Amino acid sequence: MLMTILRRLGQTLFVLTGISVLVFGVFFATPGADPTARIAGRNASPQTMAQVRHEYGFDRPLPVQYATMMKKLFVTRDLTSYVDRGEKVVPEVFKAAPVTLSLVTGAAIIWVVVSITMGTLAAALRGSWVDRGLMMLGLIGISMPVFWVGQVANLLSQSRYHDTIVFRWVPALGYVPFTESPWGWFKALVLAWITLAILFIGLYSRVLRADLIAVSGEDFMRTARAKGLSPTRVLLRHGLRTSLVTFVSLFGMDFAQLVGGGALLTEVVFGLQGVGRLTYQALTNLDLPLIMATVMYSAVFVVIANALVDMVYIVLDPRVRDGRA
Amino acid sequence: MTGVEPILSVEGLSLAVPRGRTAMLPILENVSFSVGQGEILGIVGESGSGKSLTALTIMGLIDIPGARVTGSVRFRGRELVGLSQRAFRPLRGREIAMIFQDPMTAFTPVYTIGWQIDEQIRAHSRVSRAEARARTVRLLGDMGVPDPERAAGRYPHQLSGGLRQRAMIAMALSCNPSLLIADEPTTALDVTVQAQILELLRSLRRDYGSSVLLITHDMGVVAQTCDSTLVLYAGNLAERGPTEALFARPGHPYTAALLDSIPPLHGVRPSRLPSIGGAPPSPASRPPGCPFAPRCVHDHPACHDSRPPVVREGRQDVACVLPGEGRSLPLRLREAV
Numbered sequence: 016m017l018m019t020i021l022r023r024l025g026q027t028l029f030v031l032t033g034i035s036v037l038v039f040g041v042f043f044a045t046p047g048a049d050p051t052a053r054i055a056g057r058n059a060s061p062q063t064m065a066q067v068r069h070e071y072g073f074d075r076p077l078p079v080q081y082a083t084m085m086k087k088l089f090v091t092r093d094l095t096s097y098v099d100r101g102e103k104v105v106p107e108v109f110k111a112a113p114v115t116l117s118l119v120t121g122a123a124i125i126w127v128v129v130s131i132t133m134g135t136l137a138a139a140l141r142g143s144w145v146d147r148g149l150m151m152l153g154l155i156g157i158s159m160p161v162f163w164v165g166q167v168a169n170l171l172s173q174s175r176y177h178d179t180i181v182f183r184w185v186p187a188l189g190y191v192p193f194t195e196s197p198w199g200w201f202k203a204l205v206l207a208w209i210t211l212a213i214l215f216i217g218l219y220s221r222v223l224r225a226d227l228i229a230v231s232g233e234d235f236m237r238t239a240r241a242k243g244l245s246p247t248r249v250l251l252r253h254g255l256r257t258s259l260v261t262f263v264s265l266f267g268m269d270f271a272q273l274v275g276g277g278a279l280l281t282e283v284v285f286g287l288q289g290v291g292r293l294t295y296q297a298l299t300n301l302d303l304p305l306i307m308a309t310v311m312y313s314a315v316f317v318v319i320a321n322a323l324v325d326m327v328y329i330v331l332d333p334r335v336r337d338g339r340a
Numbered sequence: 341m342t343g344v345e346p347i348l349s350v351e352g353l354s355l356a357v358p359r360g361r362t363a364m365l366p367i368l369e370n371v372s373f374s375v376g377q378g379e380i381l382g383i384v385g386e387s388g389s390g391k392s393l394t395a396l397t398i399m400g401l402i403d404i405p406g407a408r409v410t411g412s413v414r415f416r417g418r419e420l421v422g423l424s425q426r427a428f429r430p431l432r433g434r435e436i437a438m439i440f441q442d443p444m445t446a447f448t449p450v451y452t453i454g455w456q457i458d459e460q461i462r463a464h465s466r467v468s469r470a471e472a473r474a475r476t477v478r479l480l481g482d483m484g485v486p487d488p489e490r491a492a493g494r495y496p497h498q499l500s501g502g503l504r505q506r507a508m509i510a511m512a513l514s515c516n517p518s519l520l521i522a523d524e525p526t527t528a529l530d531v532t533v534q535a536q537i538l539e540l541l542r543s544l545r546r547d548y549g550s551s552v553l554l555i556t557h558d559m560g561v562v563a564q565t566c567d568s569t570l571v572l573y574a575g576n577l578a579e580r581g582p583t584e585a586l587f588a589r590p591g592h593p594y595t596a597a598l599l600d601s602i603p604p605l606h607g608v609r610p611s612r613l614p615s616i617g618g619a620p621p622s623p624a625s626r627p628p629g630c631p632f633a634p635r636c637v638h639d640h641p642a643c644h645d646s647r648p649p650v651v652r653e654g655r656q657d658v659a660c661v662l663p664g665e666g667r668s669l670p671l672r673l674r675e676a677v
Contacts, residue, residue, distance in 0.1 A: 142405070234445035240401055241440075242460040242511070243433030246425070252459075253448045260450075332450060333495040 027318045034314045035307065039081050042303050049073075050097045050303060071097075088308060098300045104308040107293060112312065114190045115289035118281065119273040121204055122211035127266065130216045131255075134223030139250055141228060149220065156217030165210045165284030172206060188286035207285040211278055215269060222265065226258040233257075260332050267324030274320070275313025345417070346374035347519050347551045348398070353411035353421075355390075355397050355575075357404050364408060365623050367393055368575045369647070371411075375519065378545045380552040382566030382583065384559060384598070386620050390575040391555045395521045398553075399438055400428045416518065434464040437512035441524040443504035447496035453480075453504075454492025457511045464515045479510040482547070483540060502533035509540060513548060520544065521553045526561060538565050559602055563587055571595050574620050574631040576647065581656025589669070591658035594632045596669055630660070638662060 052059070055067045068074045072083060087094035088105065096102040133153065137146040172182040184202060191199040230236060231254060239249045279291030290309060297305035328335050353371045356364040368390045375381045383391045396402050398413055400423060413420040415436065420428070440446040447456055457479065458472040467475070473492065480488035483506040496504060505525060512520055522541060526534040542565060544550045554566055562569050562583060569587075570580040571594065579592040590596040600614045618635040627633060629644035636643070642661045653663040662668060 234440055234442060235448040237401060238438075238440060238446045239448065241399055241432055241438040242463060243429045243431070244459070244463050245429065248463075256450055257448060333452075334449060334497050337495075337498065 023322055027315070030318055031311060031314055035085065035311060036081070038307055038310050039077075039084070039303075042301075042306065043077060045301075050301075053301070054097055054100070084304070084307065088304075088311065094304045094308065096302050096304055098302045098305075104305045107305065108290065108308045108312050111288055111290045111293045113192065114287050115274060115276070115278060115282065115291060117190075117193065117200065117204055118207055118211065118285075118287060118289060119270065119278055121208040122215070122273075122278075122281075123266070123270055125208055126212035126215040126219060129212070130219035130223060131262075133216065133220035134227065135250065135255055137220065137224045138227035138231070138254075139246075146224075150224065153217035153220045156213045157221075158217075159213065160280075161210060161214055162280040162284050164213055165207070165281055168206050168210055169284065190287050207281055207287065210284070211273070211281045219262065219265065223258060223262055226261050227254050230254045230258050260328065263327050263331060264324055267320050267327075271317040271320030275316045276309060346376045347379075347416060348553070349374035349412075349414045350394075350398070351412040351414070353394070353397060353413060354409070355393060355402065356408045356410075358406035359624070366575060366626070367623050368397065371572070371575075371577050372650075373570050373577070373580055375551045375553055377518075378549055378551055379568065380542070380545065380554055380566045382562035382569045383553065383555045383572060384557060384562055384569060385572035385578075386557060388574075388620060388622075389572040391557075391572055392523050394572070395438065395523050395553065395555055398521065399432060399436060400425065401432075430464070433460050433512075433517070434515040435517055436519045436521060437515070437517040439505075439508050439512050439520065439522040439525045442528045443501060443508045444496070444528070446508060447504065449496055452493050452495055453499065453507045457492070457507070457514055460511055461514045475514065476510070479514055480507060483507070483510045483513075484536070485510070501529050502536065505529060505533075505537055506540065509537075509544075513544070513550070516548065518549075518551060519553065520550045521555070523555045524557070525554070527556070527558075534561075541565060559598055571598070574626055575623065576631050577650065577657075577659050578632065579656055579658045579660075581654075585655040589654055591653035591656045591663060591669060592632075592660045593636045593638050593662070593669065597637075638667075 050071070051064055051068045051073055054071065055063050059067075072080055075083075084094065092103075092105045094104050096104055096107075133149050137149045140146045169188070172185040173188070176182050177185065185206065186199065186202050189203065191203045193200040227250070231250075235257075236249060236253055239253045240246075244252075274290075276289075276291040276294045278289065279295055281287070282289040282292045283295070290312060293305065294309040294313070296302075297309055351372050353368060354366065355368040356366045359365040371390070371394060373381065373383075383394060385391050393402070397409055398415075398420065400420060402409065409421055411421060415431070420431075447453065451459075454473060454476050457476040458469065461467060461472040461475055462469075476492055477488045480491055485491045485503055485506050491499065491503065491507070496507075499507065505528075509525070520541075525541070526537050529537060538561060541552055541554065544552065554561070556562060566583050568581060569583045571578040571586075571592065573594050578594045579586060579590065581591075586595060587599065590599055594616075597614070597616045601616065603609065603613055616635055621627065621631060621634070627644065629646060630636070630648045633639045633643040642665065648659050648661045649664070650657050650659045651663050652658075653660075653668060
């Protein structure tokens with residue numbers, strides 16, 4: 016067990032180092048990215064340029080610059096932005112993280128519950144109009160761009176029908192911390208959750224349905240029916256339980272990707288200052304410290320999520336458990 | 341037949357599945373047989389002859405959309421054809437249990453063996469978890485599983501093929517069914533384990549009084565195990581009768597050809613083992629006459645008009661025109677296998 020954790024930690028370290036070196040290298044290889052000119056401002060004199068270059072350490076060899084940046088990011092945590100002078104990036108990321116985490120977790124709960132219900136129902140009633148209707152809905156969900164859904168949701172709830180009973184409760188765009196007001200937090204996020212979940216509901220319910228139907232042809236499903244179990248029990252305890260293995264691996268990747276900044280569009284549309292939005296800002300400003308910080312944060316999440324998925328796998332599938340022992 | 345009233349009596353069982361928009365494709369045609377109390381009946385035939393589908397039809401487990409089952413299946417006097425799935429459920433697993441070919445894939449991989457046997461027990465009788473588990477462990481022990489307590493806690497992939505099949509049989513027997521349908525229970529196992537499993541099946545009759553419907557493609561298995569034998573060819577009955585009579589004097593050319601293709605244990609070994617030329621017809625291309633006629637050495641015009649009637653020939657029932665023409669097959673000179 017300890018060995019596994021250590022190995023996992025080693026892998027994490029390796030992945031983080033690789034990614035950070037890559038981001039660092041790409042940044043300095045990008046033409047026009049020289050931070051000196053940006054920091055010094057337009058038409059700066061060569062003296063100012065030289066001064067800035069020296070102050071920020073841009074005149075030192077790249078490996079040294081890299082090491083300094085990593086030290087400032089992880090050890091002293093006082094890495095400052097190149098764009099907004101004096102702004103520390105680590106607190107920025109830590110301020111944005113709860114927003115994204117709230118958004119993605121809520122959406123994930125919705126999409127997991129709804130897609131399992133939809134997929135199972137569709138598989139159980141395969142070929143019926145319920146099945147066709149649900150899968151059509153899923154397809155529509157996949158086809159609608161998330162920013163469009165978000166805009167429409169805003170349009171309806173914020174302006175058009177805001178005064179009707181249906182949407183009167185909707186607060187102005189923005190984030191309310193859970194610690195401040197749980198109910199306010201919920202109200203501020205629920206539309207964003209649904210918006211973000213729609214795509215995944217479509218995707219997951221279709222995948223689950225296909226998986227359940229594939230599983231229903233398996234020998235063990237026939238055995239379960241031959242045992243005299245009810246169709247519901249056969250479908251849920253034997254079919255769904257086995258299909259969950261695929262579902263979980265899919266979920267882990269999507270969840271990590273979203274927490275790491277993939278929910279950018281939803282964050283922008285709903286005015287949430289999350290990690291996605293922060294990354295976007297950093298990229299448009301070519302602000303290396305902020306880029307580095309957000310990328311590192313997102314990489315950490317992907318690695319953690321992968322580890323979690325592996326653990327859930329071990330719980331779900333005894334065959335994997337033995338493969339490890 | 342040992343009992344007076346057969347446990348299972350199948351009359352004119354036919355199964356057709358839809359093909360295209362309107363046509364129905366016959367899979368099983370007019371199959372009749374019966375299984376007596378404590379009897380072991382073997383159903384033999386090539387792949388695609390309809391053996392497994394016969395079993396699944398009896399169990400009401402045909403789930404091909406639009407499939408049509410006609411004829412009659414009477415189980416302890418109760419008609420099963422046309423029975424609703426809801427009414428079928430208490431029978432399945434409790435009265436009629438089934439063992440499948442590949443014990444690797446027949447257990448749900450994510451639950452322990454014990455859990456799955458408990459599940460069947462608890463589906464049919466109101467017992468506590470602990471009672472169910474006690475019965476499971478006892479059954480596994482009875483089936484010759486060493487250390488049954490531990491085996492019950494293991495997952496299917498952790499057991500060997502032979503142990504898995506024993507567990508499968510234990511599960512099938514968990515509710516004391518009066519009929520056990522074994523669909524090629526030994527095909528996926530190696531020969532020594534196969535012999536053990538067959539021995540186990542034979543002992544069931546003694547210990548549990550179960551009747552067994554044993555589906556196989558292996559004539560050797562039939563000879564070792566079954567009281568009577570039913571030979572299926574392309575969804576049609578070819579021959580049925582007591583095993584020793586059928587082996588000693590097959591009435592149908594197909595049975596005879598099957599027996600000829602088994603290498604003899606004694607005497608001169610043929611340099612080339614006789615085989616049946618050609619392949620069985622697919623359900624879509626069955627001839628209107630005897631389905632075996634295209635491959636039969638006795639093929640003649642009388643075979644081509646309609647399905648040959650089932651006639652009594654010695655101790656067997658044979659679906660062939662030869663006995664009617666007074667041209668019965670000769671007694672086999674070689675010993676029964």
